[in-house]
Amino acid sequence: MTPVTPTVNVGAHTREQLLSPLAKNEQVRGAIDLIVNQLQMSANEITGTKPATQGGEQTLHAWLERAKAVRARGGYYPYIGSSRGRGALVELIDGSVKWDMINGIGVHMFGRGDAGVTRACLEAALADVVMEGNLQFNPDSVAFAELLITEASRTSALQHCFVTNSGCMANEAALKVCQQKRHGAPRVIAFSDCFMGRSVAMSQIGDEPGYRQGLTNNILVDYIPFYNPDMGERSTEMALWHLQECIRRYPGQHSCFVFELVQGEGGFNVAPREFFVALMQACKAANIPVWDDEVQTFGRTQSMFAFEALGLGEFIDVVSIGKISQACACLYTADMNPKPGLLSGTFSASVTSLHAGLSILTRLRDGGYYGDNGRIAKLHAAFRAKADDLVKRRGEFFPAVRKPFGRESKSVVGGVGGMMRLTPFGGEKDRIAKLLQNLFEDGVIAFMCGHGPYHLRFLPPIGVMTPADLNPVFEILEKSLQRSA
Numbered sequence: 001m002t003p004v005t006p007t008v009n010v011g012a013h014t015r016e017q018l019l020s021p022l023a024k025n026e027q028v029r030g031a032i033d034l035i036v037n038q039l040q041m042s043a044n045e046i047t048g049t050k051p052a053t054q055g056g057e058q059t060l061h062a063w064l065e066r067a068k069a070v071r072a073r074g075g076y077y078p079y080i081g082s083s084r085g086r087g088a089l090v091e092l093i094d095g096s097v098k099w100d101m102i103n104g105i106g107v108h109m110f111g112r113g114d115a116g117v118t119r120a121c122l123e124a125a126l127a128d129v130v131m132e133g134n135l136q137f138n139p140d141s142v143a144f145a146e147l148l149i150t151e152a153s154r155t156s157a158l159q160h161c162f163v164t165n166s167g168c169m170a171n172e173a174a175l176k177v178c179q180q181k182r183h184g185a186p187r188v189i190a191f192s193d194c195f196m197g198r199s200v201a202m203s204q205i206g207d208e209p210g211y212r213q214g215l216t217n218n219i220l221v222d223y224i225p226f227y228n229p230d231m232g233e234r235s236t237e238m239a240l241w242h243l244q245e246c247i248r249r250y251p252g253q254h255s256c257f258v259f260e261l262v263q264g265e266g267g268f269n270v271a272p273r274e275f276f277v278a279l280m281q282a283c284k285a286a287n288i289p290v291w292d293d294e295v296q297t298f299g300r301t302q303s304m305f306a307f308e309a310l311g312l313g314e315f316i317d318v319v320s321i322g323k324i325s326q327a328c329a330c331l332y333t334a335d336m337n338p339k340p341g342l343l344s345g346t347f348s349a350s351v352t353s354l355h356a357g358l359s360i361l362t363r364l365r366d367g368g369y370y371g372d373n374g375r376i377a378k379l380h381a382a383f384r385a386k387a388d389d390l391v392k393r394r395g396e397f398f399p400a401v402r403k404p405f406g407r408e409s410k411s412v413v414g415g416v417g418g419m420m421r422l423t424p425f426g427g428e429k430d431r432i433a434k435l436l437q438n439l440f441e442d443g444v445i446a447f448m449c450g451h452g453p454y455h456l457r458f459l460p461p462i463g464v465m466t467p468a469d470l471n472p473v474f475e476i477l478e479k480s481l482q483r484s485a
């Protein structure tokens with residue numbers, strides 16, 4: 001398929017040209033420079049991990065109690081930030097400093113206290129409003145969508161963009177676009193172990209019963225097994241067979257097949273291009289729209305869009321993105337363009353999130369991050385080297401991983417790009433949960449992914465993290481593994 005050139009005059013403005021007249025005023029610029037310099041001086045005081053300061057624990061405890069009272073439950077970690085940090089290091093309200101390898105689950109990809117992001121937010125704060133909407137908006141809303149379309153349309157027919165304020169709402173928009181195109185076809189095809197957000201619809205499609213406990217189930221979902229590397233080509237044949245069975249069983253009743261090209265919550269699972277091509281071709285033959293949920297993958301594989309990295313652009317009808325971009329979006333082809341009235345809402349995104357997003361995306365686009373030799377590929381290679389070395393030296397923490405049907409796997413290092421995983425303790429949930437708490441105490445914040453086996457999950461700040469930063473992180477990890485064994 002020939003990529004369609006967008007009709008909009010994309011890339012015509014730099015972010016700075018979009019600013020309010022006040023933000024361009026020389027004295028105001030001087031004041032912003034001063035603030036950004038002060039921010040950097042404050043951030044530079046943070047040089048490495050440290051324990052809580054005197055009295056810090058009581059302060060943290062008091063805030064945690066307040067948080068527990070308003071939320072009716074405690075959080076996963078005893079975490080409340082101080083609003084200060086530097087790069088991959090974050091300061092907590094107790095004065096302790098930790099390596100942040102999860103970043104709000106993949107949001108703060110230029111880390112903490114970044115001068116460029118803060119400058120963009122300060123400039124955006126001088127706009128006449130806080131939130132932009134679908135009735136009234138400023139040029140930055142348009143430029144944000146243009147940037148996404150320009151990147152996406154290089155290798156796909158994606159041509160239009162609807163901006164939203166969460167990944168879940170981007171997915172809601174995507175589902176509606178697909179359903180309308182297919183005249184309300186009631187069924188959705190999804191992968192086992194997928195995650196899509198927490199709205200009523202997305203909680204039903206996501207493959208985690210705990211997230212839809214007590215909800216009315218009214219979305220009909222057919223699950224297809226994701227790629228299994230132990231089975232190789234046979235896995236592709238099996239998934240294709242399942243898909244064809246679904247199509248045979250319910251002809252004309254599917255509004256879409258939603259793909260996560262790298263499964264996020266499901267375990268940082270990857271698959272080769274041929275796996276997706278086989279399934280997407282079958283969708284095309286049955287006139288089933290292909291929706292690519294890139295909320296977690298967006299920005300962090302070897303291209304800005306994972307579909308580009310995998311060479312799948314020709315098949316994509318709809319894409320949803322979020323997290324790293326600060327504002328979220330649903331992109332679709334001209335052919336999928338819905339009727340007026342389907343997509344709207346009071347808010348699109350805040351002016352600050354649009355400017356922060358523009359700043360982040362232009363830096364990722366222009367800063368040598370992508371491609372086989374880009375910064376993201378190099379960081380991933382450094383992670384693999386450190387992880388392989390740890391596994392080799394401390395094999396006792398990395399027994400074979402238990403898989404369904406009593407199978408075992410020796411593969412304990414995985415993921416792609418800025419999505420990195422490690423599987424200690426055979427992938428046992430409780431032991432990894434304990435490791436996470438010990439890691440937190442020792443100075444590294446990470447998280448879990450997978451549904452069994454479970455994995456240690458890192459979403460490091462790819463914009464600022466260097467391979468050398470992995471050294472102290474792995475030193476702490478080794479100590480925490482020892483403590484958890």
Ligand SMILES: Cc1ncc(COP(=O)(O)O)c(C=O)c1O
Nearest residue numbers: 166167168195196197264295296
């Ligand atoms: C693949 C995927 N889709 C959708 C979402 C939902 O995004 P949000 O939490 O911003 O609503 C997530 C969040 O983790 C995700 O990983």
